[in-house]
Amino acid sequence: MDTPEKATQIATPLSKFEIFNSTSVLFGHLLHSAFWVLVVLRSMLVVVTEQKPKNFIESFYKGGNCLMFSLFTYCLLDSPVFNYINSLSPIKPVKSIPITQTYNSLNFSSLPSIFTSPHVIAHRETRFLRRNNFSDPSKAGSSSENGNKVCTDDGVAMDASQLYDNSTQLQENFDNGVSIEEDSVEPSSDSKFVIELPRALKYDCGSPGCNSTPCSVIEANCVSEQAGTSASVVPFVEKDSENGSFEDEVHLQGASQIEQKKEEVGCDWESLISDAQDLLIFNYHNESEAFKGLIQKSMDPGERFCTSLVTRFSQNDLSGEPKLQMVDSVGCSQQHEMMETSELKEINEIEDNLANDDLNNCLTGNPSENVNDEVGVCVQDACKRVPTLHRGMLRRCLDFERVARRKNLNDGSNCSSSIILQSNEEIASEDNQLMPLRPTSDSPRCILPGIGLHLNALTLASQDNKNFKLEIFSRQLSLPTSTASIHSPESGQEPVQESLTSAAAERDMVPVDDGVPLAEDASQTSAYLVGEERRMELAGESESACKRCNCKKSKCLKLYCECFAAGVYCIEPCSCQDCFNKPIHEDTVLATRKQIESRNPLAFAPKVIRNSDSVPEQGDESSKTPASARHKRGCNCKKSSCLKKYCECYQGGVGCSINCRCEGCKNTFGRKDGSAIIETDAEQEEEESETCEKSGVDPILQRTEISNNEEQNQGSAHPTTPLQFSRPLVQLPFSSKFKPPRSLLSIGSSTAFYTGLNYGKPSILRSQPKFEKRLQTAPDEEMPEILQGNSSPGSGVKTVSPNSKRVSPPNNVLGSSPSRRSGRKLILQSIPSFPSLTPQH
DNA sequence: GAGTTTGAAACT
DNA sequence: CAGTTTCAAACTC
Known part of the structure; x- marks a missing residue:
């Protein structure tokens, strides 16, 4: 040239x-x-x-x-x-x-x-x-x-x-x-x-x-x-x-x-x-x-x-349940074959996006650099990992209810639930792999939640309106943060947890938001999954949350078994002997569960009720403290003075109430007689400190509880199930016995809880201030009514929160924000169960 | 890790 | 409903 x-x-x-x-x-x-x-x-x-x-x-x-x-x-x-x-x-x-x-x-x-x-x-x-x-x-x-x-x-x-x-x-x-x-x-x-x-x-x-x-x-x-x-x-x-x-x-x-x-x-x-x-x-x-x-x-x-996400999902909605299939495909090879091109495409796309975005984050070292992208990634990420989450969820979170549903669905084209369950076993190995990750970092957790959620979202989406889906995904955005954390160590753990928590809470909300009764199998399943996902998240957040029983004689088919009581299958970490609380024996598990519930419908309900009502007994401070929540039935401690975990109230991080029959109660969270609190400054301080931690959350919780309370009346056996949705009691609460550290309980539970007023305790005037406070913080329409109800002795409104004990970790406080209020009600319903670990086989 | 304590769950 | 037994977690060493 x-x-x-x-x-x-x-x-x-x-x-x-x-x-x-x-x-x-x-x-x-x-x-x-x-x-x-x-x-x-x-x-x-x-x-x-x-x-x-x-x-x-x-x-x-x-x-x-x-x-x-x-x-x-x-x-x-x-x-x-x-x-x-x-x-x-x-x-x-x-x-x-x-x-x-x-x-x-x-x-x-x-x-x-x-x-x-x-x-x-x-x-x-x-x-x-x-x-x-x-x-x-x-x-x-x-x-x-x-x-x-x-x-x-x-x-x-x-x-x-x-x-x-x-x-x-x-x-x-x-x-x-x-x-x-x-x-x-x-x-x-x-x-x-x-x-x-x-x-x-x-x-x-x-x-x-x-x-x-x-x-x-x-x-x-x-x-x-x-x-x-x-x-x-x-x-x-x-x-x-x-x-x-x-x-x-x-x-x-x-x-x-x-x-x-x-x-x-x-x-x-x-x-x-x-x-x-x-x-x-x-x-x-x-x-x-x-x-x-x-x-x-x-x-x-x-x-x-x-x-794109929205579009994608909305499309899914239109197209039916492609997403669901897609997810299922992971666990179900059969479906995999059947997967449609569109589904596959979506998955791929998501994967691509995720991979790229993640990479970008890594390279930049600043995940938050591009918020939009990140968010997108998160969502996509969630989508992408849905299958994985499933697996994770499946591990242990299989709720018995789900199993039951699964049976119902077995024949059906709608194999979502069944698939999940099946995959449970199949994927056990995989789950195990995931497990190790938890402790090391949030990543696993993040993944799991997102995925599970995603699946749920998909399922729901297919059935319901687009809005619903949108919400789900938007909520999942929080997950991304966690995801980001995986790639970038920089992201603090707190954020992750927070995001997770919020995500979980929000997820719970999802079903409710829809306002669609979940009674139907498909919907129920999806809702259920959501709850499970949430549980998984929670579990991931605090290892303590994981149930690990050590049953020797109960075969893990009695409430003695924490796993069983919590509505989760036993897993490897458990040291139980002759365990029947495994997917293999799902029939037995279900039967036993039903039997127990027939005896006591609230058997699987959360033992601790987050209720503002309890306050009256204790006085002003109680409102601040976890005391706002109460044990469902009250403790019966004789020697522990309610100062040890033998006491369920103490264990649940709540103060004793009139319902308690304890002797020499010295529960630091609140004594049976409110006067006790005042007596000891040290105790007060302790409580206050705790309260401070929770203070941000309390209003919300109260609100939620209140809203829930309306619906639930402990007098009726059904309160346990949050089930406005017409969900069968059985399905509801899977709960329960999650025994997180106090701090966790006090805070986290809020999201999941199903609250109600305490049993007809006479309300005390002292509670008044508390009410005022509540009103200010949480101006719910329902509040006034509830309050009134509370004030009236014998109102009999009790809370039964299936998962009351399973509260989210302390970090959750951040995660729970007022914005979710609307969702809370929903959350309660969907939340039935608890996070579980890997399914054991 | 073994043994004890404790109180809920289950049983009568 | 009360009393007793069983059970497993919590606790102690």
């Missing part, structure tokens, strides 16, 4: 050389186009013919036409002449990579494999749409994409030279601050279609989330890393398609690991797939997908995440 001749020619507007050059380029493009058109046609045919090369295609393929063409193309493209032309043309070797890959794929890869994974297709498709619209943002992703591409090519010996060239070129591009994308894209103007494919391929590597500014920055700095991350996405997909469970991989393996794996597995194959899939997109009409794409296009990167 620098030759004298060239220089002379420059004067002329269009020299022969240029013409030739352009012509050559055009020719090359035409060849490319032709080739790709062929490929597309083939792909289409394949799709049409049920993804199998048949008849024409097969003959064509076998006949060598394709091969011939490929060879021809390859020769042309690889020939010195073409190379020369290429060197002159704006189209850099980068572009040739896809071609090469294609060539390889055509010759050596099996067609079927290409189309086997709808996930991938969907995956790519989405990207495809996005990229087209966001040329700019794509730059950011492009770098990674290119990087990924290079990686992909690594596996191909043939392309070694080209790869080298490409790499060099890439490097140059980066050095110059110019993304490779530009090079490849620019030419696209000539033959858009041709370029499109390569680009699509790139997209595979790129994450949708990369559109965000942060991502671009990151990519610029860390191309290689990004590439790796992006690569990680693919493995998930593959895994999914192969095993039906990719979640574990994701969690267990770091992004880097996955990356490596991907590379090892077969870059070539992947690239091929990506190409083919992109092509397939044309044939694969997925309404939702298209819709999604449109939305994404129209939206800003930041907003896109949320919107």
Whole structure:
């Protein structure tokens, strides 16, 4: 180009050389186009013919036409002449990579494999749409994409030279601050279609989330890393398609690991797939997908995440219960096969987003840098991990109720619950894996909750309105934080917990918000799951929450067994003997449970009731203290003076009440006779300190309790079930006996509780101040009524909160915010159970 | 970890 | 409903 001749020619507007050059380029493009058109046609045919090369295609393929063409193309493209032309043309070797890959794929890869994974297709498709619209943002992703591409090519010996060239070129591009994308894209103007494919391929590597500014920055700095991350996405997909469970991989393996794996597995194959899939997109009409794409296009990167989620879910709603299936598919291979393309797509998408976002967070080291993205990630993350959560939840949280439901559902197409249960056993091993994670970090926890929730959300969504779904997801946003924490140690634990808690609480709310009775199997199941998820979270938050019995004679089928009482199956940590409280014996467990409930409907109800009513007895301070809550039946301590955990009141972090028959009560949380509190300053201080911790929460709790109280009357046996929803009592409370540390109890329980007024205790005037306080803090419409009720002795309104004991950890305080008020009622209903650990087998 | 204490749960 | 027994957690050493 620098030759004298060239220089002379420059004067002329269009020299022969240029013409030739352009012509050559055009020719090359035409060849490319032709080739790709062929490929597309083939792909289409394949799709049409049920993804199998048949008849024409097969003959064509076998006949060598394709091969011939490929060879021809390859020769042309690889020939010195073409190379020369290429060197002159704006189209850099980068572009040739896809071609090469294609060539390889055509010759050596099996067609079927290409189309086997709808996930991938969907995956790519989405990207495809996005990229087209966001040329700019794509730059950011492009770098990674290119990087990924290079990686992909690594596996191909043939392309070694080209790869080298490409790499060099890439490097140059980066050095110059110019993304490779530009090079490849620019030419696209000539033959858009041709370029499109390569680009699509790139997209595979790129994450949708990369559109965000942060991502671009990151990519610029860390191309290689990004590439790796992006690569990680693919493995998930593959895994999914192969095993039906990719979640574990994701969690267990770091992004880097996955990356490596991907590379090892077969870059070539992947690239091929990506190409083919992109092509397939044309044939694969997925309404939702298209819709999604449109939305994404129209939206800003930041907003896109949320919107996409919403859209996604809303779509799911419309489509029925695809999501649910999707989730289930994890545990149920059968369904996996049945999964629809749209579902798979969604999953893939989510995964991609998650992976990318996570990566971004990691790279930046500042997860919170891009709030929008983060949020999106979180949500997506939650979605992504749904399966995993399920497993986690399944572990131990299987509520007996669920089991019962499961039976009912067994036949049904709606296998959500059943699947979960089944998966329980199947996934036991997996769960175990997860377990270890808990202690180490929040990550596991985070994951679990999110997933479970997600599933629930999905289930619900399919059945109910979109709003509901939206809420769920929006609530799940909190989870993301936790997720982020996983990647970035920086995030404090508190935030995570908080997020979790809030998420849990909110989740609980979900069912309620819907306002849809959960009586029906499906709905119930979903609601149930939600509760379980929540439990899981709680469990994760505080190990103490985990039930670990040591039963020797009760076979864990009596309330002696904490696990059983809590409505969870025994797990490995348990030291029980002859344990029947396992999924294997679900029949027995259910029967026993029913029997016990028949005797005492409140048997599985939370023992501690968070109730404002209790206050009267104790006096002003009580209002501040956990004393506001009361033990359902009261203790009967004789020797412990209610100062040890032998005392259920003390254990529950609540003061003794009139209901207690204790002797020599010295309960620091509140004595049977309110006077006691006043007597000891030390005690007061102690209580106050505790109160302070909870002070923020109390109002809310009270409110919630109040609201609940209205519905529940302990006088009736049913109060236990929060069940406005018409849920059968049995299902309700799974509760209970969660015995968290005091602090936890006092605070956490609030969300889950089902509160009621204490048994007809005479209300004391002293309580008045408390009431006032309540009113101020929690101006609920219901409050006044309740208060009145409280004031009237013998009102008989009691609280039965299934999970009263299972309160969320102290950290929850933060998590619980006034904003949730509306949801609280709902939460109570859905919360029935407790978090459990891994299911044991 | 073994033994004791304790009080709820279960039984009569 | 009260009394007794059984049971497993809580506690102590």
